Amino acid sequence: LLMAAVIARVAGVPRVIACAPPDRGSGQVADVILAAAEIAGVDELYALGGAQAIGALAFGSETVPAVDKIVGPGGLFVTLAKRQVFGIVGIDGQPGPTETLIIADAGADPAWVAADLLAQAEHDILAAAILLTPSRELAEAVQAEIGQRLEQLSRAEIIAQSLAAYGGAVITPDLTAAVQAANAFAAEHLCLCVRDPWALVPQIRHAGGIFVGEHSFEVLGDYVAGPSHIMPTAGTARFASPLTVEDFIKRTSLIGLNAATAAALSPVAARIAAAEGLDAHAAAARERSKIGD
Structure with a gap:
């Protein structure tokens, strides 16, 4: 919430609306979320989550106003819902499961690398936590550290599934090869x-x-x-960027010509329009070329 709402406020968005899933027992939004929303300057906060929150924000409901843009990550159904409403509203992207690549050399601390990989895998069973290193000794030391630490963690089952399906260590010939692999993967976090x-x-x-x-x-x-931690995933870092104030700013082109400039440009426009077979366009341009005749 902070990573999106603060940036929206800095960009000058006049009305910031947020949704947060309610607690299943109380039906209320957690106090820590309420506090964060207040600090970030959120105008309205609704106890609503999942795809239904995306639908309400895009189309509006009896209680939730329709918005112009929806930003922020979520689970699979949130991502699919954002894909469905894109075009009705703007979106920041379609973030999928989180991912981290770590490039490490022989001098890296295996305990620290293991801790970072475990922290990433903790998110969910689809999270990717991958080590790229030219040092087999480091990779083996990291593997041993993970084995020692895993069972002490409350989300050990999720971590184990994540590492088994999407984690691992890749031994590269050198750091140059590790960088090449990282560029090909285009990770959310490197x-x-x-x-x-x-x-x-x-x-x-x-x-x-x-x-x-x-x-x-x-x-x-x-x-x-650092800046916002809402970042592109699933290889979209090849063409997408993290959330910034620019995601809340749009530009409008402004064209203003005087009579002489319009008259000078109109024959060119008419010629292009005729080449495209758009006679009405060409005629409108020729009308302006008569100015000053």
């Missing part, structure tokens, strides 16, 4: 746990966010570090 991480940054072409160095770990980006 963490550079190497001796000189800034040397790799110019080589990264596709990533939602780059976390530079072992102290710039992805969990901080989830909550407190």
Whole structure:
């Protein structure tokens, strides 16, 4: 909520509306969400989640006003619902399951790398947590750390399923190959746990966010570090970007010609229109070319 509402406010959006799923027991939105909405300057907050929230925001209901744009990640059904209403409203993208790639060299701390992979896999069983490293020794050490830590975690079953289906370690010939693989994957999060991480940054072409160095770990980006953490997933970082104020700004073209300029340009426009077989267009242009005759 903070990652979207704060940016909307900074962009100057006059009315910010948010939806949050209610607690199944009380039917109320959690206090921490209410507090975040107040801090972020949300005007209206509705106890509503899932695809039904997307439908209500897009079309309006007796209690929920229709909006112009819907932003923010969600589960599979939220993503599918956003796809359905795109064109009726604007959307920021169609974020899918979260994903993290970690590029690490032999000097990386295996405990830290393991902790970051576990944190990513904790999201859900479709999350991807992948290590790219030229060091087999590091990969084996990370695997051992994960084994030791996994059973201590409350979401161990989800993590285990995620790692089994979408996680793993890839041994690359060198860091150059690791960067090439990362660019091909175009991950939502790319963490550079190497001796000189800034040397790799110019080589990264596709990533939602780059976390530079072992102290710039992805969990901080989830909550407190960097710009918005609403980032492109599923390879869409090849052509999409994280949420910014520009997602809440639209541009209108303004065309204003004086009589002489219109008269000078009209014959050109008429010629192009005639080539396209649009006689009415050509006639409208020729009318303006008579100005000053």
